[in-house]
Amino acid sequence: MGSLVLEALSKRYGQSTAVERVDLDVPQGEMVALLGPSGCGKTTTLRMVAGFVPPSAGRVLIGGTDVTRTPPHARNTGMVFQSYALFPHMTVADNVAFGLEMRRVNRAEREKRVREALQLVRLDKLEDRLPRQLSGGQQQRVALARALVVNPAVFLLDEPLSNLDAKLRGEVRMEIRSLQQRLGLTTLIVTHDQEEALTMADRLVVMERGRVRQVGTAEDLYESPADPFVAGFVGRCNLIEGELETPGGFRTATGALLPCIFGPRTPAGRVVMALRPEHVQIAPAEDGPARLQAVTYLGAQTEYHLDFNGTPLLAIRQTPAAEDPLRRLSNGDAVAVSWNPAAARLLPAAQPDGKGA
């Protein structure tokens, strides 16, 4: 068991930078998710922690010890691979026992711990099977047991759920989280799925093009995103480009003036207004400024895709009752739009390619 610290960790391949000065402090027992689109450097970061990729600069500390130059086999991390990477020629029990064997644990102790680990992931009936005789979900649990049985100082998960079907994914997510909390594992999980990150991790690290964009809890990232990229990547968000006009408000690129609240930390000049779709109120209105373009019924919620003076705007409302006038809206209708100005966050537009969702 131990904490994990990354200090200005960087990886460059020739001219291109895969990871740029990542700092991270994961205290004992915390689960942190590295979240970002593919190619953002999250997997490279994880592989540097495991020791498979030598960093170009910076340090990795596990339990306070610098392991930057330590080979993978001496790092005492437990990794679950995206492909599970089970040993195809070994039985389930032998797969799980491998790490103990490498640690020269005696046979009796080994068998006891393998049994316990398999019970932990509810696979104790299948110990004599070969990996190819197991379903994807079962293989996944063998991979978990194999990584956990050695009591790793740091638990590493590389997109552990991406090869499972949607239903199983939800279950395994809960299972991994409860294991992690029960065993108090210091954990780093890599994922591109924000829902996975939001539901499993104590804290999230949003990465883009090798850099950390923001570190924080799910609430931090959702409610106070640091920039348009984070706002767009974590949850859904309307990102409207424009400029601040003082006094008055926010002038969109298409010329509309929108209400918002200025604060002492509001950036000047070109900004992006981030507005969560659930904050956008709509009402049918003959002379409304927005036009309804599409309605998507999702059961409990309904999505309204609007055109607001040339700016696309998404509103998500609880599905209206049958007698609600909203229910009668159809494509092309004029709609009035409003929101609490405090809900609209103004973010610096420094990243021209930081596109939203």
Next chain:
Amino acid sequence: MHLPSPGRLAFGGLVSAAFALMLAPVAMVMVISIFAQEIVSFPPSGFTLEWYINAWQRQEFARGFLSSLQIATLATLIGVPLGTAAAFALVRAKPRGGSAMQTLLLGPLAVPGVVAGTALYMFYLRAEFWLDQDITSTLQGLVAAHVLLTIPWTVRLVTASLQGLDRAAEEAAANLGARPFTVFRRVTLPAMRPGIIAACLFSFIQSFENLELSLLLVGPGRTTLPVAMLNYLEFRMDPTLAAVATVQIILVAVLMLITDRFVSIARTV
């Protein structure tokens, strides 16, 4: 129970015909080897094991068998490790020009045996002149030529088995505390094992049955079994040869069956 569709029936018929066509000569040889009369003709006048006894008593077949066995074993023992190393380097180090190298290593499969044999013979004569040492009609010369037969099969089979291994499994082993050599021994080598075993089998058979390459390279007193059979054929034409061939066929079949117990040949090749 319902009847199979005409399409299925036609397919089954075609498969059976193909197998019959391939196996007919083999079956023929085996049947002829127990015909009593010297000149093969139908119907047989009777059955006998005389030809097997004759084959056993003729020195050239027994000696040819032993020397074929010796050469095939040596060629396999030398060629398979070489080919395995080459396959490993090609797959893992991905050297520049790797695909050209691979094609070159598979080359002996494409060159007709007689051509390769002639070329080697001429090369050996030249080398003998320069080195002032016998090469043609020596065991070493013959084994070296047969190593050439074993390499393409080995490269092909071991490459395939290596490509089937998820590299992450090796990383997982390292992650669990295995040092690099242990990773190789416990994860990489087992993955290559079916390929290597199949390579041994095919190499051995290739060498054991080879006629064309050996033809010019064998020396007096060191004749391989196929060459001995050809020599016999020049002067006589009786079922002794069929008896020898039958023994050869059975040996190969037994080797295949034994190998198949360890690795599934159909899956590996």
